[in-house]
Amino acid sequence: MDREIEILIPRREPKKAPLRVSTIEVPLAAKECPKCSAKNPVAELECRNCGLVFERYRPIEILAGENLEIAGSTDLIMRWEEVRNDYLNQSGHDAFVSACMQAQALPYAAKKYAEVLEVAPHEEIAHLMRRRIRGFAGIHLEGASPVLNEVTWKLPLPSFNNFILFLGTILVVVGIGLPQMRDVAKLGFSMIVLSLGLRYFLRRPA
DSSP states (O other), X not given: OOOOOOOXXXXXXXXXXXXXXXXXXXOOOEEEOTTTOOEEETTOSBOXXXXXXXXXXXXXXXXHHHHHHHHOSHHHHHHHHHHHHTTTXXXXXXXXXXXXXXXXXXXXXXXXXXXXXXXXXXXXXXXXXXXXHHHHHHHXXXXXXXXXXXXXXXXXXXXXXXXXXXXXXXXXXXXXXXXXXXXXXXXXXXXXXXXXXXXXHHTOOO
């Protein structure tokens, strides 16, 4: 009896075409620099073109609202912005302080340079301009109000002044109570006079 032999022939799977991935170009969101109008990625912290730090930027309208009361005019605020944009130009600093002096707004100039020194305590131009502002302010002290003069001359007392006054009082009391220690009372009296004199000198009106 003949046997039937089955021969299994593997079936060939048709080749699959490779998948094609379509790419769609999505434009990256960009933000415009308020100073130079350059386009920057949204996540950028500072402008790639001019270096402006976005978090620190405040429009001139906001600056005007914050400083107008002390500056007296938006012209001085704009002048300070010009100084900031060209900070190493000494003539710009001189023109700014001169304009503040003419507008009787030297406190505004002093405030702006104090802000610079808060960030950079050793900045030489800011120190130089502050010294000049103090000199200009000294020239105009004669025309200042009595209240301003009084505040100007009210310097802080040394921390040991009250202790000298207290100790002198105790020595006077002890010297009066004990006749054999009258020299101690004299010393205490001298300390009281010294303390009161120092207090008057530092707190005297101009």
